[in-house]
Amino acid sequence: MSELLSANVLTGMLNTMLTLATPLLFAALGETFSQRSGVVNLGVDGIMLLSAFGAFYVVLTNGSLFLGLVVAMLIGIAMGAAMSFVSVTMKAEQGVSGIGLQMFGLGMSSLLFKVMVGTVKTVQGFPRVRIPLLAEIPFLGPILFNNNVLVYIAFALVPICWYVLERTTIGLAIKAVGQNPAAADSRGINVDLVRYGSVCFGAMLAGMAGAAISISTVNLFQDNLTAGQGFIAVALVYFGGWTPVGVMFGALLFSVANSLQLWLQVLGVNVPAGLANMLPYILTIVVLTISVSRGKAPAALNRPFLRGEN
């Protein structure tokens, strides 16, 4: 156990933690926007899967990481538009349509992978970028400033998302639509448009989350690559009390558990694998139970808006 406490291992572990937190953070920040506008998008996992494949395929054939990321974002927006159409325009039950989107993403990504790639192949993902000077800071430097570009973007998005939600007119409109769509409507806010925008933006971030796995962390694609991380991201939004900063702490908490488990295996410490694998899910349930009681959910969450009926 003494090895576990050595500085090198601790640095490695915390660095891994940031990498693992990145996809969760992207997806959960996106879902925060979606839910603040009143739409629960349960299809995040499906969006992540299809985008992860899209990004992976582009990088595999064309080689451009940037293009891969853009494709992932576009796939996200397209699937977000589909989700919005079904749940905002058609007023469908959001839980059900989200599951539909998830199944579609799962099936489609697996289908395309089998047809277009076939076997497990790896790609060269986003490289680590050492930020000069800052990376030299003892202990913290190698943890915080020696990551790939998506990690930086994800964490930079936290204050940006906070600013947009709390300090801009757009953010105000999103929150109004999620809190009291009828009132927002009477003030001249186009409820459906704001919801479309929020869901699509959220789905775009979910697309980046997919890319953050397939072309920046594991650098490959396989069936059900995300293993349910999209659902954990949705849970993190509840845990984070629908705020970007809260969501970030949630993502970090989850990945610290995961990274600890990975490093324990690396160090050969004997933890029953099954138990360690169960832990994140048990943790999610516990965390959901604790966080729900805080009750800061947008009032119109999960409710389609029909003029004159709400």
Added chain:
Amino acid sequence: MAYCGCMGDNASVGSKIAISKGVNRHRHDWRELGIRVLVPAAGVIAALLVSALFLILLRANPIAAYAAMVRGAVGSTFGLTQTLVKMTPLLLVGLGICIAFRAKCINIGGRGQMIAGALLTASFALRFGHLPPVVLLPMMIVLGFVGGAVWGFVPGFLKARFAVNEILTTIMMNSIALQLMNMLLQGALMDPAGIEAGTFLAQSARLPDAGRLARIVPRTLLHSGLFIALVMAVVVYVFLWRTTLGYRIRAVGLNPQASRYAGIKVPAYQALSLTLAGGLAGIAGAVEIMGVHYRLLEGFTSGYGFTGIVAALLGWLHPLGLIPASLFFGGLLIGADTMQRAVQVPSALVNAILGLVVLFVSASTVWTQRLIQRFRSQETAHE
């Protein structure tokens, strides 16, 4: 009890009664049924058309692909029995999802509940294999129910007591069950024969003969679990429409607020509905290992949890509507394998089709409701 039922009757459905008590009720019942069948059917057709587009993009002939699907599902005795084999767990899981939905709970936990049920069933049968079949078989089914019910109770309790979103907890319970099963199959439950042979397959020892369901058609996998599923469909129908408990579950789903005023403990009934849903999925798990695999093994749930949701939606969340719906999706799953061989399109396409069906059908619910409302108001106008 009967009195309470009446109370619930008047109060909870209050506003709806005015509509549904129209004198000429049965005259438009047929039209309503037509809408309820045709609109979702249109959703399925739309999903198949969109998938045809994907098939064309994948340079496969969609007509040949769908023809292969139909041929595989119903074109031969063996195909037909396979369809019925797939239908069995779909129907059982779907029945549970239907009960949960009726109480406004979305149960995504079919998979985990199947696993929990099968785990308990298998553990019991492997320990008490010497019991005579008359005792062993019912015990195994009951334990399947219990295992699944426990797995459904946890999200149900958390929803009732702490208002935790049941969609997320049921999904997490799926992963926990999966990891638990994998852990046990690689440890305590691993087949001793596999250990001896050095293969270390993640599967349990074979179930004792006394713990297997009889095969109905020789040289096929079709087993008597189908009858269990069909009987359960009738039982669930009677439960939901002919008992006070079932009535309250439906009242809670139709109008939670009115139910609360009528003195119905809404959270308790939601927890109950999720527990029962879990139990039914648990029976599905038990029946699947007792009738098809004769052992517990990794991946035995093969997507029934999610497909069961689709079947339940398409069966209008009605136990009897689920029978044709689960037959259809059973056929789709079997047909997909034939399609994969015939036109070299991976059967993963089925998942995409299922996803599209869910999206289209859930999008069309509003239309269904609007059309029905329109007919009803027309009828009222005539009077």
